[in-house]
Amino acid sequence: MQNLRYEAPETLADATALLAAEDGMARVLAGGTDVIVQMHSDLIEPDLIVDIKNIPELTEITKEGGAYRFGAAVSGKTLMLHEDFNKTWPGVMDGVRLIGSLQIRGRASVGGNLCNASPAADSVPPMIAAGAVASVAGPAGTRDVPVEDIVTGPGQTCLDKGEIVVSFLLPERPPRSGDAYLRFTPRTEMDIAVVGAGVNLTLDDDGACTAARVALAAVAPTPLLVAEAADALIGTKVDETALEALAAAASAACSPIDDKRGTVEYRIKVAGVLARRAAAIALERAGKNQ
Amino acid sequence: MTKHHIQTTLNGDEIDVLVEPTQSLLDVLRDELHMTGTKEGCATGDCGACSVTIDGNLVCSCLVLGVEAGGRNIETIEGMADGDQLHPLQEKFIEHVALQCGICTPGLLIAAKHLLEENPDPTEEEVRYGLAGNLCRCTGYQKVVEAVLDAAQVMQK
Numbered sequence: 001m002q003n004l005r006y007e008a009p010e011t012l013a014d015a016t017a018l019l020a021a022e023d024g025m026a027r028v029l030a031g032g033t034d035v036i037v038q039m040h041s042d043l044i045e046p047d048l049i050v051d052i053k054n055i056p057e058l059t060e061i062t063k064e065g066g067a068y069r070f071g072a073a074v075s076g077k078t079l080m081l082h083e084d085f086n087k088t089w090p091g092v093m094d095g096v097r098l099i100g101s102l103q104i105r106g107r108a109s110v111g112g113n114l115c116n117a118s119p120a121a122d123s124v125p126p127m128i129a130a131g132a133v134a135s136v137a138g139p140a141g142t143r144d145v146p147v148e149d150i151v152t153g154p155g156q157t158c159l160d161k162g163e164i165v166v167s168f169l170l171p172e173r174p175p176r177s178g179d180a181y182l183r184f185t186p187r188t189e190m191d192i193a194v195v196g197a198g199v200n201l202t203l204d205d206d207g208a209c210t211a212a213r214v215a216l217a218a219v220a221p222t223p224l225l226v227a228e229a230a231d232a233l234i235g236t237k238v239d240e241t242a243l244e245a246l247a248a249a250a251s252a253a254c255s256p257i258d259d260k261r262g263t264v265e266y267r268i269k270v271a272g273v274l275a276r277r278a279a280a281i282a283l284e285r286a287g288k289n290q
Numbered sequence: 291m292t293k294h295h296i297q298t299t300l301n302g303d304e305i306d307v308l309v310e311p312t313q314s315l316l317d318v319l320r321d322e323l324h325m326t327g328t329k330e331g332c333a334t335g336d337c338g339a340c341s342v343t344i345d346g347n348l349v350c351s352c353l354v355l356g357v358e359a360g361g362r363n364i365e366t367i368e369g370m371a372d373g374d375q376l377h378p379l380q381e382k383f384i385e386h387v388a389l390q391c392g393i394c395t396p397g398l399l400i401a402a403k404h405l406l407e408e409n410p411d412p413t414e415e416e417v418r419y420g421l422a423g424n425l426c427r428c429t430g431y432q433k434v435v436e437a438v439l440d441a442a443q444v445m446q447k
Contacts (some may be wrong), residue, residue, distance in 0.1 A: 003291060006311035006357045029355070036314065037334045049311065051358060077347060101423020102401070103338055106349045138343045189422035190336065 004023075008051040012137045012166060013048055020139040020162030022048045028164055030058070030073040031107035033100060034116040043199065055212045057166050058111075061085065065066030066172030072111025072134070072165040076123075089170060090285055091179025091198055091278075092130055093124040100181055101190055107179055111165045117151045120218040124151070126181040128215035128225050132170050138163035148215070148225040174211075176203040180278045183217065185269050193218045196248065196264040197274035199282040201233060214246065214279075215279035218261075219254035219271050226253040229275060238283045247272035296360045300325075300418075301369030309356035316340045318356035319366060327367040329393050338424035341397035341404075344368050347420070348404040367396035370403065379403055379441045386437035391426035398424045402438045410446055414439060 007014045019026050024047030027035050038044045052058045058073040061082055065191045068085060079085060099108050099122050113123045116132070136143050139162040147166045147168070150157050159165070181199035186192050196217030206212050214229035229249040236242035244280035250270035258264050292434035293308040300323070308329050310320050317335075319325045319342075333340030333352045340351040343365045370377045376404070377404050382388070389395045398421060406413060412420065426434065 004311045005292070006294065006355065029358075032353050032355065032358075033335055034353065039312070040314075040333050040352070042331065049355070055357075075347075101338060102404075103348050103350045103423045104335055104353075104389075106347045173364060178331075184436055188417065198386065 004046060006049045006051065008054045008133070009232055011057055012057060012164075014021050014079060015018050015052055015055060015164060016047060016137055016139050016162045017172075018048065018050050019164065020240045024048065024177035025144070026050065027131065028052055028115070029076055030109040030112040031104075032112075034107040034112060038098075047089045052164060064169065069135075069167050070110070070170075071167050072110075072114075073109045073259060076105035076108050076110070076204040077102070078140050079110070087173040088173055089126075089130060090284060091126040091177060091181045092132075092170070092198060094125065094181035095126040095183075095196075095198065098181075098193075098267060107274040110168065114147065114150055115157055115165055117153070117155050117157050117158070117222075119151075119154055119220060119222055120193040120196065121183070121223065122183055122193060122196055122217065125196050125215035125217045127170075127198075127202070128223060129181075130170050131201035132168045133198070134168055135166045136163050137166045144169075144281055148223065155287055163177045173289075174202050176199065176205075176286050176289060178282040178289055182274045182281070182283035182286065183198065184274060192261065195219055195256075195267050195270045195274055197278045198270060199233075199275060199278040201238070201279070201282050201286055203238075203283075203286050207237050209242075214273065214275055216252060216253065219256040219267050224253055226250055226275075228253065233279065238279060243276045247276040250275035271285045294357045294360075296356065298359050298361060301361045301365055307356075309359075310409070311355065311357050313356040313360050314352050314384060315344075315354040315356050315364070316341070316351040319351060322356075325366060325368050327396050329396055331393060331397075336425065337394070337397075338401060339394050339397040341400040341424065343400065343404055344405075346404075348401060365400075367400055377403065378444045379406070379438065382437040382441040382444070383434070386433045386440065388429070388433040388437040394424060394426040398426070398434060402434075402441070404446060405438070408443055411442055412439070 026048040058071040061070040181198040183193040183196035201212040212230040212233040233247035256267035329339040331337035
């Protein structure tokens with residue numbers, strides 16, 4: 001880090017050009033709550049830091065028709081203060097509120113939480129469940145990537161050299177939709193998920209589930225979108241039988257590791273329990289959201 | 291390494307400082323500006339001892355680069371008292387003996403001040419969650435929580 005350069009470009013084109021042109025190690029700086037920790041811990045020695053917070057697209061929260069788009073560098077705190085976004089996507093905010101402490105959320109962003117590529121990232125499962133799509137900019141132009149396709153392994157993403165996640169588009173919410181995220185940790189604050197589960201669902205006028213997405217954290221090398229678990233809900237009234245099937249499908253999708261936070265058996269079991277509880281909260285929220 | 295010239299507002303004063311891109315805001319405060327009230331505990335954002343506010347936003351100064359601080363409004367523990375007149379939170383921390391070694395105290399005071407600005411009449415639970423990002427290794431949190439709740443009552447009068 002003897003020759004670390006710090007750049008704070010004001011346009012996407014400048015940011016991607018800087019990252020693409022760097023021969024050494026380049027890192028993107030949003031909230032810095034992972035990157036600066038890694039620098040202090042001597043895990044990385046970057047040659048170039050590109051601070052993306054001066055680029056408008058990275059820091060805005062906008063409405064596109066009925067859909068929300070928010071910049072990848074928007075801090076958790078900024079999202080927490082956005083009343084309508086909290087009302088529209090309570091499950092996404094369940095995840096955001098669980099990231100670190102108030103101090104961490106004052107800086108940490110959903111884009112950084114995603115690109116740090118931890119299997120245990122709390123905002124990622126509810127974003128996957130929400131059907132969020134990342135807008136990715138690079139030297140060759142922009143592309144849209146579903147959030148579930150960004151992380152390819154622990155600490156690994158599908159982003160090419162010079163590419164950055166610019167923003168996330170969350171689809172317009174039909175009436176009677178609800179989402180929720182739960183994580184299990186021994187402590188209530190400042191901890192890393194043993195297991196996390198996010199559920200997003202939509203009901204019809206008779207209370208039958210017409211659409212659902214279920215995502216899990218910390219039970220595989222990447223956050224998981226579990227189609228079988230969603231299928232267990234779709235077409236049902238999210239009754240006891242459906243919730244049992246959801247829990248079984250969530251547990252069946254897990255391929256976790258043993259570590260100090262939990263054993264393989266424990267994580268598999270808890271994934272089913274949490275998915276079921278998250279679905280119950282999503283159902284209740286959908287019922288209130290006429 | 292190229293140094294960056296930073297102009298920023300610190301506790302109401304305009305300041306100029308040269309910072310290296312590897313220096314955290316905490317390093318700049320302590321090593322360049324010799325404002326050592328802000329403490330380093332973990333340097334990884336876990337303990338909150340280095341809490342400061344930037345444009346009213348509570349952050350760990352160890353996880354902010356000094357070069358990011360240009361043009362901001364930074365408040366540290368040195369700006370909390372008004373001359374010799376202690377802030378009510380500082381008075382209540384003394385009255386309730388809400389400290390032992392004192393390393394976590396500046397961060398706790400900054401976080402508590404921020405908490406009461408956002409929520410002037412918090413419940414005990416809200417205080418505990420509000421201060422969850424500040425670790426104390428000596429006294430436990432009971433007296434800290436009592437001091438903050440007491441200060442909240444005084445500040446509302």
